[in-house]
Amino acid sequence: MRREGRAPILRKSRWLLLRRSENLGADQHFRLRDLLRYNLKTVRAYLLKEAFQQLWEYNSPAWAGKFLDEWCHQTIDPASNP
Secondary structure, three states: OOOOOOOOOOOOOHHHHHOOHHHOOHHHHHHHHHHOOOOOHHHHHHHHHHHHHHHHHOOOHHHHHHHHHHHHHHHHOOOOOO
């Protein structure tokens, strides 16, 4: 990005991506929103991490297993959307 004349968007965004979205402050939400506009591998990993949190909401092991199978498919196949 620096070679293209743009500011490095991922700089100082480590904890922003590692924290769960409900634990972010207002200014961090704005920064995360701007970061998610880019089509980066890091952004895809963040979206997969956030999607995985849904696993803990299932009461049925069968439905949790189906979710986990689909989530694993999304992590393996980069063409599928998280």
